[in-house]
Amino acid sequence: MQAQRSLALLSLFAFSFLAWHSQIDTCNALSVREATIQDLQNAFQQNQLTSRQLVEFYLNEIKRLNPILKGVIEVNPDALYLADKADQEKKAKQPGSLSWLHGIPILLKDNISTKDKLNTTGGSLALLGSVVPRDAGVVTKLRKAGAIILGKASLSEWANFRSLTAPSGWSARGGQGKNPYVLSADPCGSSSGSAISVASNMVAVSLGTETDGSIICPSGFNGVVGIKPTVGLTGRGGVIPISPRQDTVGPICRTVSDAVTVLDAIVGFDYNDAQATRIASKYIPYGGYTQFLKLYSFCYSFSIDHQTVLIQNTTTTFLNFRQHGAILVDNLEIANINTILNSTLSGEATALLAEFKISLNSYLKELTASPVRSLAEVIAFNQKFSDVEMIKEFGQEIFLASEATNGIGTAEKKATWNLENLTRSGFEKLMIQNKLHALVTAGAGVAPVLAIGGFPGITVPAAYDSKGVPIGICFGGLRGSEPKLIEIAYGFEQATKSRKPPTFLP
Numbered sequence: 001m002q003a004q005r006s007l008a009l010l011s012l013f014a015f016s017f018l019a020w021h022s023q024i025d026t027c028n029a030l031s032v033r034e035a036t037i038q039d040l041q042n043a044f045q046q047n048q049l050t051s052r053q054l055v056e057f058y059l060n061e062i063k064r065l066n067p068i069l070k071g072v073i074e075v076n077p078d079a080l081y082l083a084d085k086a087d088q089e090k091k092a093k094q095p096g097s098l099s100w101l102h103g104i105p106i107l108l109k110d111n112i113s114t115k116d117k118l119n120t121t122g123g124s125l126a127l128l129g130s131v132v133p134r135d136a137g138v139v140t141k142l143r144k145a146g147a148i149i150l151g152k153a154s155l156s157e158w159a160n161f162r163s164l165t166a167p168s169g170w171s172a173r174g175g176q177g178k179n180p181y182v183l184s185a186d187p188c189g190s191s192s193g194s195a196i197s198v199a200s201n202m203v204a205v206s207l208g209t210e211t212d213g214s215i216i217c218p219s220g221f222n223g224v225v226g227i228k229p230t231v232g233l234t235g236r237g238g239v240i241p242i243s244p245r246q247d248t249v250g251p252i253c254r255t256v257s258d259a260v261t262v263l264d265a266i267v268g269f270d271y272n273d274a275q276a277t278r279i280a281s282k283y284i285p286y287g288g289y290t291q292f293l294k295l296y297s298f299c300y301s302f303s304i305d306h307q308t309v310l311i312q313n314t315t316t317t318f319l320n321f322r323q324h325g326a327i328l329v330d331n332l333e334i335a336n337i338n339t340i341l342n343s344t345l346s347g348e349a350t351a352l353l354a355e356f357k358i359s360l361n362s363y364l365k366e367l368t369a370s371p372v373r374s375l376a377e378v379i380a381f382n383q384k385f386s387d388v389e390m391i392k393e394f395g396q397e398i399f400l401a402s403e404a405t406n407g408i409g410t411a412e413k414k415a416t417w418n419l420e421n422l423t424r425s426g427f428e429k430l431m432i433q434n435k436l437h438a439l440v441t442a443g444a445g446v447a448p449v450l451a452i453g454g455f456p457g458i459t460v461p462a463a464y465d466s467k468g469v470p471i472g473i474c475f476g477g478l479r480g481s482e483p484k485l486i487e488i489a490y491g492f493e494q495a496t497k498s499r500k501p502p503t504f505l506p
């Protein structure tokens with residue numbers, strides 16, 4: 001029954017795909033599939049494309065692909081109006097005087113607030129109808145840069161923080177997000193919709209968020225580039241929180257240069273996340289991050305850490321790093337790596353459970369209007385609407401454990417202290433003692449190492465497994481090391497050119 005239904009969906013999908021191709025041919029429209037921001041800006045300047053045409057293209061793609069992929073929760077009803085406005089601004093301004101993101105459509109993970117017609121719900125029905133007080137800090141910056149908010153991306157509901165058994169990419173509002181490469185494969189989470197949507201060309205660029213793996217993992221599984229910035233580099237004001245210690249907002253795009261262009265637009269001071277963004281602003285280089293998109297710089301020290309490399313054969317599978325001038329330091333070990341990778345042992349779980357309750361309650365209280373005002377009310381909502389929310393199937397045991405916490409007490413202090421010690425004596429010590437620029441790992445297994453220390457990471461498409469599911473390679477570094485990581489990631493991307501658009505295998 002289930003199988004038959006998905007088969008029917010697939011053939012419908014194949015048909016509309018063909019229909020679309022012939023339509024494009026007859027209209028002789030510029031194909032914007034796989035176009036980079038630079039391609040789009042060039043097309044704008046040469047009058048081959050308007051933002052309205054671009055938005056229309058993506059709206060059609062969403063209509064065509066999203067019923068199956070479910071990467072988008074909501075489309076902005078004002079997207080065409082915003083596109084017309086951008087086109088008018090282009091005519092009025094000198095060419096070259098506008099930002100790189102001007103007139104470019106962007107999709108935001110559904111836990112990033114927008115003060116417009118779009119809902120901000122973290123994928124949950126409990127937050128439907130809530131009214132946010134203002135745009136998130138990163139959204140204010142995007143609007144200032146002239147980007148067009150195209151809509152909200154789907155996600156693992158409550159960023160996988162409700163239940164241990166809910167599948168990645170599933171939310172009550174968005175349904176089950178699908179990996180566009182292999183529809184039956186894991187899309188990973190929690191920023192699944194952002195990765196699915198850019199991978200399948202339903203939008204130009206997107207934002208995701210990460211507490212532990214939520215940008216790195218879905219970017220890898222969906223064959224796109226994800227940047228998890230140093231915590232505080234991008235503001236979290238107006239983002240549905242889990243933990244101020246670990247949460248970060250970052251771009252998910254098809255190329256390193258697109259991701260860096262978006263990063264440039266969103267970094268910096270956020271009035272509603274003042275302390276963290278002020279501290280991290282010292283890392284922002286004068287002139288921004290695009291200056292590090294340089295090719296010569298692939299000659300760097302890497303550590304291929306066999307403790308965290310999930311695919312042992314990294315060098316042969318992906319690229320002979322040494323051939324490209326990298327100095328590899330092999331067989332290094334992060335102290336206590338097995339403790340770091342187990343959130344119960346490291347203290348990460350203890351800390352997150354308490355931090356989530358405090359930060360979510362404060363987010364909900366600040367809303368202008370909301371059906372729920374506390375974690376306790378969200379839990380009660382889920383119990384009341386258990387059929388709709390699939391609560392019976394997926395439960396809400398993480399919520400219940402979080403609700404049972406009582407602020408930051410002795411256990412929580414000990415846990416965060418332990419995390420700091422693990423970071424200092426682990427990743428930091430390894431990187432400094434061996435004078436390393438980056439830690440290279442296949443997949444997202446390294447996520448907890450980066451998460452508990454607030455460290456940055458960049459994932460780049462690297463390979464495909466035997467079924468055709470993409471595998472990302474992740475470059476991680478110390479806080480503020482984005483410039484180096486960007487150089488390395490860009491060098492790797494240009495040397496391998498591994499990304500292929502998805503073919504929607506069953």
Ligand SMILES: *[C@@H]1O[C@H](CO)[C@@H](O)[C@H](O)[C@H]1NC(C)=O
Binds near residue numbers: 074075077118
């Ligand atoms: C936001 O949610 C409401 C239901 O509360 C719905 O009517 C509306 O269409 C949603 N907005 C968008 C832009 O989808």
Ligand SMILES: *[C@@H]1O[C@H](CO)[C@@H](O)[C@H](O)[C@H]1NC(C)=O
Binds near residue numbers: 122243
């Ligand atoms: C929302 O964003 C934060 C980052 O600020 C992320 O860590 C978290 O997982 C997301 N939360 C939800 C509920 O989606």
Ligand SMILES: *[C@@H]1O[C@H](CO)[C@@H](O)[C@H](O)[C@H]1NC(C)=O
Binds near residue numbers: 312313316
């Ligand atoms: C590495 O990969 C090659 C080719 O895929 C394979 O033959 C070999 O067994 C692998 N080695 C290890 C140690 O996994």
Ligand SMILES: *[C@@H]1O[C@H](CO)[C@@H](O)[C@H](O)[C@H]1NC(C)=O
Binds near residue numbers: 342343
């Ligand atoms: C993590 O550690 C806990 C406590 O020692 C243990 O019960 C659990 O099995 C470990 N989890 C994994 C995945 O190893």
Ligand SMILES: *[C@@H]1O[C@H](CO)[C@@H](O)[C@H](O)[C@H]1NC(C)=O
Binds near residue numbers: 335421425
């Ligand atoms: C901090 O971590 C190091 C390395 O594992 C360990 O030797 C030391 O005992 C820890 N310090 C404390 C006070 O727990």
